[in-house]
Amino acid sequence: MVWQQANDDGEANRLESIDGFNKRVNTLAGSPWRVTVNVAELYEERHEGLTRYAISLSRSLDRADDLVQETFVRALSHTGDLQSMNQYQQEAWLKRVLRNRQDS
DSSP states (O other): OOOEEEOTTSOEEEOOOHHHHHHHHHHHHTTTTOOOSOHHHHHHHHHHHHHHHHHHHHSOHHHHHHHHHHHHHHHHTTHHHHHTSOHHHHHHHHHHHHHHHHHO
8 A cells, every 4th residue: 555645736746555654663663662563564464444334424536545545554553552452442542543533
């Protein structure tokens, strides 16, 4: 998955994949802030189910893809919270974030 963002000239720039983001977070985290939740693995495990859930909410495949992307971007900044959760709590957290993104 690759995200794109328009620069000041309106041209699209490729952004890092979820793997790239996860590696950067792990590198920046350093010793006491070491990230042990691998968001890339979480994405691989959960993205299909979250996409189905997002389609049921939005009724649009494009919007569903955006919702799933936004959900995992948010997960990158909450790895500490996700680390303390079991797999069922992580799934519930991801679905709640996705639902909140849909409502906003």
